[in-house]
Amino acid sequence: MKNSDRAHFKLTHPQKRIWYIDKINTNSPLHNIGGCLSIYEDIDIEVMKETINLTIKSNEGLRLRVSEKENEPFQYVKDFEAENIDFLDFSNHENPQNEKEEWSNELFKRCFNLEDNKLYYFAIYKISEKEYGILLNIHHIISDGWSITLIQKQICDIYRKLMNKEYVYTKNYSYLDFIKDEEEYLNSERFIKNKSFWEDKFLDVPDEFLYKTSNSLEGKRQCFDIDEELSNKIKRFADDKKCSLNTFFITVLLIYINKVTYRNDLVIGTPVFNRTNRDQKNMIGMFTSTVPFRFKLDIGVKIKDLIKLVNRELKLSFLNQKYPYDLLIKDLKLSKDGYDSLFKMCINYYNSKYDSDINGIDVEVNEYYCGNQSYSLQITVKEWKENNITLNFDYKTLEYSDNEIKPANKSQYF
Incomplete structure (x- = not known):
C-alpha cells in the first residue's frame, strides 16, 4: 500500500513533545530507549525469531511510522511483513561479554530517522552455550518504559507457548484507540x-x-x-x-x-x-x-x-x-x-x-x-x-x- 493511501493520524500530545525535541536535535540518540533480555540457557533461535515476529505483528504500536505533511507530523500503521531478525554470535570472541557490550552501546548511540522509517530494532545474540539474549532499541515516540515491559512479557509468553506447541493467541490493543480517547478528552x-x-x-x-x-x-x-x-x-x-x-x-x-x-x-x-x-x-x-x-x-x-x-x-x-x-x-x-x-x-x-523466567529459564533485564x-x-x-x-x-x-x-x-x- 502506498504511503498516500494509508490512514494518517495526528500525533498524541506525549508524542508531540518527543517529535518537537527530535526536530531540534536531529543528530542525537536522545530518545533511544530499551535494553537487553539476558536468557541463561540454550534457546531455539528460529523459534525466537518467530516469537519476535509475532510480537511485531500483534502490536500496531510497534509498526507506527511518522511522516510530515506541510510541516505537520502524522503517523500511520505499516502493514506487517515478516522480518529476518539479526542473530549475532559473540561466543567465539576472547571476551564475549565485552564484545556484546561494545556492540550494544554503539547501537544505542545511533539515531533513528523519524521520517517514514521503522522505529525499533530487535536482535538475538549468543554469549555462550548457556547464555543468549534479545536486544531491543526503540524510539521513545512509539514506546515508553511500560511498553518495554509489555514487549518483554509477550516475548516470554509467546516463546514458551511455541516451544510447548500451545496455541498462541495475541490480542491487538491498538494505540490508535488512545488517539481517539485523547481527542475525546481534549473536548471534555x-x-x-x-x-x-x-x-x-x-x-x-x-x-x-x-x-x-x-x-x-x-x-x-x-x-x-x-x-x-x-x-x-x-x-x-x-x-x-x-x-x-x-x-x-x-x-x-x-x-x-x-x-x-x-x-x-x-x-x-x-x-x-x-x-x-x-x-x-x-x-x-x-x-x-x-x-x-x-x-x-x-x-x-x-x-x-x-x-x-x-x-x-x-x-x-x-x-x-x-x-x-x-x-x-x-x-x-x-x-x-x-x-x-x-x-x-x-x-x-x-x-x-519484569518476568524472571522464560519457559522455566532464568532471565534478566538490563536497560541501556x-x-x-x-x-x-x-x-x-x-x-x-x-x-x-x-x-x-x-x-x-x-x-x-x-x-x-x-x-x-x-x-x-x-
Whole structure:
C-alpha cells in the first residue's frame, strides 16, 4: 500500500513533545530507549525469531511510522511483513561479554530517522552455550518504559507457548484507540478543569527553574545500589509516614534543591503513567506524560508534616495529570523567552516488574542509556532488583561533574 493511501493520524500530545525535541536535535540518540533480555540457557533461535515476529505483528504500536505533511507530523500503521531478525554470535570472541557490550552501546548511540522509517530494532545474540539474549532499541515516540515491559512479557509468553506447541493467541490493543480517547478528552469538561488547575498553579512562574532542553544533551549515568539494610530502613520510614517511595524521594530532592539554591518556591518534573483504563495498560505506545510539580517548602516544618504536604500536593497534581505538558508550555508562552521546560531536574519512579523466567529459564533485564538527555539531572528510582532500591543519576556533563554526583561514602546517600 502506498504511503498516500494509508490512514494518517495526528500525533498524541506525549508524542508531540518527543517529535518537537527530535526536530531540534536531529543528530542525537536522545530518545533511544530499551535494553537487553539476558536468557541463561540454550534457546531455539528460529523459534525466537518467530516469537519476535509475532510480537511485531500483534502490536500496531510497534509498526507506527511518522511522516510530515506541510510541516505537520502524522503517523500511520505499516502493514506487517515478516522480518529476518539479526542473530549475532559473540561466543567465539576472547571476551564475549565485552564484545556484546561494545556492540550494544554503539547501537544505542545511533539515531533513528523519524521520517517514514521503522522505529525499533530487535536482535538475538549468543554469549555462550548457556547464555543468549534479545536486544531491543526503540524510539521513545512509539514506546515508553511500560511498553518495554509489555514487549518483554509477550516475548516470554509467546516463546514458551511455541516451544510447548500451545496455541498462541495475541490480542491487538491498538494505540490508535488512545488517539481517539485523547481527542475525546481534549473536548471534555475535564480538560477545561485540568487546564484551569495548571493555569492557577503557574499564574506566576519561578524563573530560577526555567530551562531550555537543547542546551547541551551529552550526559552520563551513575548507578547506585542501595543495600538491603538501608533499602528496608527507607521502606519502613515510608510505611510509617504513610507515603510511597515516590513521595519519599521527591521530598528528598526538594530538600536538596532548597539546600543548594536557597529557594523555597521549587519546581521539579515527574513522569506520570497516563494510562487510564485496562485496554491502555495493555497497549504498546508512548503514553507517559510529565507533571511539573511546584511546591513551596517551609524549612520550619517537621519532616512528617512536610511529607504530608508533599503527598497532598502530589495527589492534586496527579488528579490533573492528563492535561498535556506541551500545551501548558504553550499556554505559558515560554518559547518567547527561549525556554521549553518549567524545570531542570526530574525524578522518575519505576516499579515495573519484569518476568524472571522464560519457559522455566532464568532471565534478566538490563536497560541501556543512550548518553544523551533532556534534563539537567534525572534521578530514576527503581525497586525491582531483589527488593532493593537502585538509584540512577543521569546528568548533563556540562552542568555536573562526576564528583558532584558520586557520594564519597555510603552515609552521603541521604
